[in-house]
Amino acid sequence: xxxxxxxxxxxxxxYSTARLLxxxxxxxxxxxxxxxxxxxxxxxxxxxxxxYIHNPxxxxxxxxxxxxxxxxxxxxTMHQLIEKIxxxxxxxxxxxxxxxxxxxxxxxxxxxxxxxxxxLAED
Numbered sequence: 454x455x456x457x458x459x460x461x462x463x464x465x466x467x468y469s470t471a472r473l474l475x476x477x478x479x480x481x482x483x484x485x486x487x488x489x490x491x492x493x494x495x496x497x498x499x500x501x502x503x504x505y506i507h508n509p510x511x512x513x514x515x516x517x518x519x520x521x522x523x524x525x526x527x528x529x530t531m532h533q534l535i536e537k538i539x540x541x542x543x544x545x546x547x548x549x550x551x552x553x554x555x556x557x558x559x560x561x562x563x564x565x566x567x568x569x570x571x572x573l574a575e576d
Contacts, residue, residue, distance in 0.1 A: 467567045472525045488572050491526055492565050494519065499558055506554055509542035516542075516557075527564055534560070 470484050477483030498519045505511035516535045524532045534557055541550035 466528050467564045468526050468528065470526075470572070485572065488526075488568050491522055492568055492573070494522055495561050495565055499561060502554055502558060506551055507547065509545050509547055509550055512550060512554060513539050513542035523561075527561075531557075531560060531564070 470488070473484045473487050477487070498515060501515045502512065505515065516538055520532065520535050523535060534553065538550055538553045538557060541547075541553060
């Protein structure tokens with residue numbers, strides 16, 4: 454299990470299993486279980502964000518809860534995007550926050566699809 458590429462021209466990866474492999478001492482079944490949980494959590498997160506996208510306080514809370522999981526699995530730019538959204542939410546810059554949440558939602562769907570395709574697909 455390795456990091457996947459976003460596309461051929463962009464070497465930035467969508468996610469990495471390195472941290473999960475280290476925590477799970479190389480156990481691929483542990484990694485698969487954790488990725489399954491991550492996908493479920495991110496599906497819940499996206500549903501909540503879609504529901505509360507106009508509420509900066511809720512957006513902040515939702516993303517703040519998701520941040521540790523994203524930091525462990527996703528590329529660093531996803532973590533940076535969450536921090537940017539949190540700042541916008543704290544300062545009630547709702548229009549800019551909504552735009553960034555929409556970017557986050559698109560990117561996290563790409564991550565989920567890649568994990569399904571490369572890690573969770575049945576052989």
